[in-house]
Amino acid sequence: MRKKLILDAAQLDLTISRLCQQLIENHGNFSQTVILGLQPRGVFLANLIHQKLSETVKEPIQIGYLDVTFHRDDFRRREIPARASETRVPFVVEGRNVVLIDDVLFTGRTVRSALDAMLSFGRPARVELLVLIDRKHTRHLPVAADYVGKYVDTIETQKVLVELEAQGHPQNRIWLTTNE
Amino acid sequence: MSKLSQKHLLGIKNITRDDIELIFETADNFKEVINRPIRKVPSLRDVTIANVFFENSTRTRLSFELAEKRLSADVVNFSASNSSVKKGETLLDTVNNILAMKVEMVVMRHASVGAPHFLSRHINAAIVNAGDGTHEHPTQALLDAFSIREKLGSVSGKKVAIIGDILHSRVALSNIFALQKLGAKVMVCGPPTLLPKYIHTLGVQVELDVQKALQWCDAANVLRIQLERQQIKYFPSLREYTLYYGITRKMLDELNKEIVLMHPGPINRGVELSSDAADSAHSVILDQVENGVAVRMAVLYLLAATV
Incomplete structure (x- = not known):
């Protein structure tokens, strides 16, 4: 297996700062906006972004976690069913702006499931998608992100490996791995 | 593991501690689902479940039916008191007739001990025992x-x-x-x-x-x-x-x-x-009754993964 570094800790920090600035540009003080991290891995990024945003935005920003397992379209089509994680949406989604956050955008199927799952909590005014890594040319569905940390050219057999300190890794690093 | 060791839920005797813990963890998530404004997920929308009750039940049947509906499964109900069982049909014939209508799962209650175990040896659908005589529930x-x-x-x-x-x-x-x-x-x-x-x-x-x-x-x-x-x-x-x-x-x-x-x-x-x-x-x-729906959703969801 070959491993190529896409983002190191310093670059990741810069990227997250930029994403936060873009969010603030569009959402001001976040009074009408909530952020929703997608389980299991998007929540770590959502926490990082929430932390960074809170340094600039003085008002409290609402954050929730959304698990999409029960809304997936591949249930009963996989050998081993996906394991569910916690959903915590401690606010009303109805009429608000929602920023969905995930680490990697690949086929777009998770995002489709997330849109479905989110609607169980009400009808948002507007939904945006933020991803750290956008894998180009791998989409199965017409899904595009509004905020992208980095575009990466990949083929289906490659994997993007996100290592964050919050997940127990020694430092923040993003890799592209290729099986040979 | 996120899969049960068994194809059916016939009794607790047949399942492992890991199975029980997996069911509990999944039920935690479903308990959150049934407290949402919209208490429904689409997981089982391509699954049909027959509730076959040869013995009276209010709570268990309602609880199973709600669990099935909140998983978006199609549900058919059958109770022995107003069926052809009274006309002399055997258990296996009754269930095979229901399965011929393309049913993937059977939730069954019967007054005889071992009735669901017997069925599990003769039919393909996943069986959930909802009580067999004085044996297991x-x-x-x-x-x-x-x-x-x-x-x-x-x-x-x-x-x-x-x-x-x-x-x-x-x-x-x-x-x-x-x-x-x-x-x-x-x-x-x-x-x-x-x-x-x-x-x-x-x-x-x-x-x-x-x-x-x-x-x-x-x-x-x-x-x-x-x-x-x-x-x-x-x-x-x-x-x-x-x-x-x-x-x-x-x-x-x-x-x-x-x-x-x-x-x-x-x-x-x-x-x-x-x-x-x-x-x-x-x-x-009353918490038990609420938890009943979440736990049954977890059991049906985990069994449906393999049918």
Whole structure:
């Protein structure tokens, strides 16, 4: 297996700062906006972004976690069913702006499931998608992100490996791995 | 692992501790789902489930039906009282006819011990036992243990007393298996005539004095006297049973600790539980009913993954 570094800790920090600035540009003080991290891995990024945003935005920003397992379209089509994680949406989604956050955008199927799952909590005014890594040319569905940390050219057999300190890794690093 | 070791849920005896823990973790997520503004997920929208009840049931059938509907499954209901069973059709023929209509899962209650086990050897659909005679009632035991875990933090190491008609109770047997697999200590308490003769071989403690049982336990699961299954008289009168084994608010208040009071329903108020005990702060009876839907959703969801 070959491993190529896409983002190191310093670059990741810069990227997250930029994403936060873009969010603030569009959402001001976040009074009408909530952020929703997608389980299991998007929540770590959502926490990082929430932390960074809170340094600039003085008002409290609402954050929730959304698990999409029960809304997936591949249930009963996989050998081993996906394991569910916690959903915590401690606010009303109805009429608000929602920023969905995930680490990697690949086929777009998770995002489709997330849109479905989110609607169980009400009808948002507007939904945006933020991803750290956008894998180009791998989409199965017409899904595009509004905020992208980095575009990466990949083929289906490659994997993007996100290592964050919050997940127990020694430092923040993003890799592209290729099986040979 | 995120998969059950079994294709059917016939009894707690057949499943492992890992299975039970997986069901609980999944049920935690479904409990969150049924408290959302829209309490429904699309997971089982391509699955049809038949609820086949050869014996009366209100709570269990409603609970299964709600669980199925909240998973978006298609549901057909069948009860023996208004069916061709009365015209002499055999169990296997009845179920095969239902399955011929393309049904993937069967939830079944039957008065005969082993009926779902028999079916599981002859049909392809996944079977969930919703009670077979005096044998097992696995989903009830799962929701009881789930309620203990929710109230006391864990089941392991806890002391649970099962009080009442142990002899005729499928809830008691399934509870004993489930609690022991999860590492709890189990005691049964009731009049000697309502305790099975070889109950000690299951590794449970036996206590005849209900006040001592209450003092010993962290959680008490009180069972109904099943008069409909009793062919002979096991005790002189219901009044005498209540006098010796009925649990009152006063008895609970006299304990020097808080215990969790459970009952699988239906309650015979004034027999095994007095009204003020059933409605006291100790009681988690209505939480059990809510948890029942979440636990059954988890069981159906996990079994559906393999059909």
